[in-house]
Amino acid sequence: MNKLILGRYFPGDSPIHKLDPRAKMIAGIAFIFISFMAKNGQGLILLWLFTFFVMSLTKIGFRVFFRGVRPLIWLILFTVFLQILFTAGGIIYFTWGPIKISEFGLINALFIFSRFVTIIFVTTAVTLTTKPMELTDGLNFLMRPLRFLHVPVDELSIMLSISLRFIPNLLDETQRIMDAQKARGAVFGEGSLFRQMKALVPIFLPLFSGSLNRGEELANVMDVRGYRSELPRSSFRQLTWKIKDTVCILVILLLIAAFAVLNLVID
Amino acid sequence: MQIRLNQVSADYQLGPVHSPRVLQDVSLQIAPGTFTAVVGPTGAGKSSLLKVLNGLLLPKSGWAEVGDIKIDSKTSKKALKAVRKHIGMVFQFPESQLFAETVEQDISFGPLNFGASPEAAHDLAIKMIRQVGLDESILQQSPFSLSGGQKRRVAIAGVLAQEPEVIALDEPTAGLDPSGKAELMSLFKQWNKCKRLTVILVTHDMETAARYADDAVVMDQGKVVYHGSVRSLFADSEKLNRWQLDVPEARRFQLAFETYSGIRLPNVCLTEEELAEALIGVGRV
Ligand SMILES: Nc1ncnc2c1ncn2[C@@H]1O[C@H](COP(=O)(O)OP(=O)(O)OP(=O)(O)O)[C@@H](O)[C@H]1O
Ligand SMILES: [Mg+2]
Numbered sequence: 001m002n003k004l005i006l007g008r009y010f011p012g013d014s015p016i017h018k019l020d021p022r023a024k025m026i027a028g029i030a031f032i033f034i035s036f037m038a039k040n041g042q043g044l045i046l047l048w049l050f051t052f053f054v055m056s057l058t059k060i061g062f063r064v065f066f067r068g069v070r071p072l073i074w075l076i077l078f079t080v081f082l083q084i085l086f087t088a089g090g091i092i093y094f095t096w097g098p099i100k101i102s103e104f105g106l107i108n109a110l111f112i113f114s115r116f117v118t119i120i121f122v123t124t125a126v127t128l129t130t131k132p133m134e135l136t137d138g139l140n141f142l143m144r145p146l147r148f149l150h151v152p153v154d155e156l157s158i159m160l161s162i163s164l165r166f167i168p169n170l171l172d173e174t175q176r177i178m179d180a181q182k183a184r185g186a187v188f189g190e191g192s193l194f195r196q197m198k199a200l201v202p203i204f205l206p207l208f209s210g211s212l213n214r215g216e217e218l219a220n221v222m223d224v225r226g227y228r229s230e231l232p233r234s235s236f237r238q239l240t241w242k243i244k245d246t247v248c249i250l251v252i253l254l255l256i257a258a259f260a261v262l263n264l265v266i267d
Numbered sequence: 268m269q270i271r272l273n274q275v276s277a278d279y280q281l282g283p284v285h286s287p288r289v290l291q292d293v294s295l296q297i298a299p300g301t302f303t304a305v306v307g308p309t310g311a312g313k314s315s316l317l318k319v320l321n322g323l324l325l326p327k328s329g330w331a332e333v334g335d336i337k338i339d340s341k342t343s344k345k346a347l348k349a350v351r352k353h354i355g356m357v358f359q360f361p362e363s364q365l366f367a368e369t370v371e372q373d374i375s376f377g378p379l380n381f382g383a384s385p386e387a388a389h390d391l392a393i394k395m396i397r398q399v400g401l402d403e404s405i406l407q408q409s410p411f412s413l414s415g416g417q418k419r420r421v422a423i424a425g426v427l428a429q430e431p432e433v434i435a436l437d438e439p440t441a442g443l444d445p446s447g448k449a450e451l452m453s454l455f456k457q458w459n460k461c462k463r464l465t466v467i468l469v470t471h472d473m474e475t476a477a478r479y480a481d482d483a484v485v486m487d488q489g490k491v492v493y494h495g496s497v498r499s500l501f502a503d504s505e506k507l508n509r510w511q512l513d514v515p516e517a518r519r520f521q522l523a524f525e526t527y528s529g530i531r532l533p534n535v536c537l538t539e540e541e542l543a544e545a546l547i548g549v550g551r552v
Pocket of ligand 1: 279312
């Protein structure tokens with residue numbers, strides 16, 4: 001549980017920490033598209049340079065970022081090998097039945113690998129430097145246009161922020177219940193898979209029932225304190241757009257321009 | 268069952284971060300068959316102390332000994348399970364550990380884990396549910412349909428059904444009504460007296476500590492600062508002040524009485540009964 005890096009916040013006061021969550025999220029989403037603009041060697045280098053630039057700006061150790069990649073490493077390696085083994089074209093180095101290791105295969109694999117990893121690094125940089133509450137505020141803002149389609153944006157974001165708020169409680173509660181069942185002789189993580197699954201019942205049932213109760217209590221409390229879903233909501237935390245946020249967006253635009261120029265010139 | 272702690276230090280690991288020491292060089296010996304109250308301000312490490320005894324929190328340095336099983340940072344899972352068989356542990360708000368379809372299954376969970384036969388577990392369930400003052404008919408109900416107080420009793424019955432030699436109780440009566448509280452406490456006292464069960468009770472309620480416990484352990488900031496008889500603890504107002512412990516009402520009355528009347532009662536009174544006797548004794552002279 002402690003290994004999960006996604007959705008973790010690392011406190012700090014780096015330039016990236018201080019950016020408006022809206023700017024960071026827009027930039028992060030834009031980067032996903034930008035990574036597909038890298039079509040040649042120079043573009044690839046630019047992609048990596050920008051990624052390491054952002055990572056070092058966060059002032060968080062690179063080890064933390066590498067840990068973020070680890071859960072996805074098998075997926076990445078799988079796609080990379082698929083590319084290497086089944087793409088033909090260019091110089092062919094090795095053939096064995098349908099399997100061909102070719103120049104194009106290796107190059108494609110390199111691009112796919114780079115896209116995967118840089119996207120993960122940059123989005124991790126966004127989530128590591130943004131408080132969960134800021135993320136939901138930012139998301140609320142970005143989803144605003146959906147209101148015209150009658151999507152209940154405010155309700156969705158309050159649901160999200162309440163869920164995020166209760167994750168630490170849920171982890172504590174899990175630990176407490178596990179301790180209590182261990183004290184009654186339960187053993188976890190031993191025996192056959194079936195036995196291991198069965199051993200989880202005494203944890204999950206109390207956890208579910210506790211969460212349901214808590215949810216109901218919370219709903220009642222919100223009712224009593226006058227929460228109405230249909231009224232417009234104001235926010236205690238006001239997001240303010242500053243010059244550095246505009247700079248952040250400009251940097252992203254510059255990056256897009258650079259890739260466009262690279263692609264034009266090289267072709 | 269003899270319990271010993273030798274210079275135990277412990278902390279909680281939160282990912283790569285360690286919490287500050289929650290237990291620091293704690294050495295303690297609890298004799299078999301005693302009733303010990305563990306008191307102290309919130310965050311002093313009382314619950315953590317119980318977790319060490321139960322092998323849920325392993326010492327970073329030093330060791331604990333339960334009977335002839337030694338607990339340190341390298342103790343095997345199997346040895347820990349043996350320790351847990353001997354120490355029944357009732358956590359703060361134990362009702363949150365209920366999970367089974369019926370009360371009977373829930374009470375049998377512990378005994379079955381520790382190797383009792385299904386028949387034995389069934390008999391134990393019936394015996395224990397009566398002991399905690401509930402009706403046998405409740406055994407077939409869902410634990411989730413019970414009231415808070417009933418749930419608490421079922422959870423306690425589940426722990427007692429392990430037939431432990433030591434029970435460690437973490438504020439077992441918090442949030443119960445006064446009569447339920449007295450009932451449960453006298454149950455623990457009775458087990459302590461008749462079955463020579465060692466009882467370790469964490470409590471914030473000095474009345475309970477004074478009435479039921481023989482010994483007291485006072486904890487403050489992860490250290491044991493007092494271990495001795497309850498009576499000598501409550502005799503020493505200066506110590507009580509230092510650790511911000513309440514004085515039981517009878518004792519408070521006694522102190523006020525002695526100041527106003529100038530008469531000293533022959534002994535330290537911890538309960539109303541003792542106080543009444545002492546006062547009658549003084550009146551006769
Ligand atoms: N699961 C945990 N993870 C991290 N720190 C913890 C955990 N449980 C307790 N602590 C810390 O350990 C210290 C001692 O806690 P403990 O629960 O032992 O105190 P306590 O004496 O039982 O307090 P209380 O009277 O409030 O129950 C506290 O500072 C607490 O913050
Ligand atoms: Mg506690």
